[in-house]
């Protein structure tokens with residue numbers, strides 16, 4: 528899966544044998560979404576874009592996977608911070624996971640990488656690489672117990688008063 532930042536890198540990135548080594552696979556299929564292609568129209572000439580896209584399959588994610596992507600994003604506490612294009616990319620990656628043994632999203636976007644890691648999607652980064660997985664948890668204002676973002680009340684005391692805490696886990 529290629530997001531806009533990956534396709535802007537273009538040939539330099541797509542022709543790279545290192546990509547094959549990075550993901551450890553013989554055969555690689557490249558995908559992107561309609562929304563990424565729309566964004567690229569502002570960045571690249573038509574000719575360049577057509578050349579790039581000759582190697583990439585453009586698909587639209589199905590609604591079901593878009594909903595899954597949105598849910599996954601809000602569990603990570605990053606809803607509202609990803610663009611619709613990011614959500615499309617994520618949704619298509621989730622959909623492709625059912626078809627291929629390994630799915631990676633190539634992106635330089637740290638927030639998108641963050642969601643990928645928490646949803647079990649591989650990441651291929653070129654310049655910026657996620658070093659910490661940052662996620663949001665709730666901390667009960669009454670008893671101090673921390674719990675997952677998706678719950679509305681404290682599992683310990685049932686209080687609905689909480690504040691958010693950010694957690695970091697080192698990746699790799």
Ligand SMILES: [Zn+2]
Pocket residue numbers: 667668669670671672681682683684685686
């Ligand atoms: Zn509590």
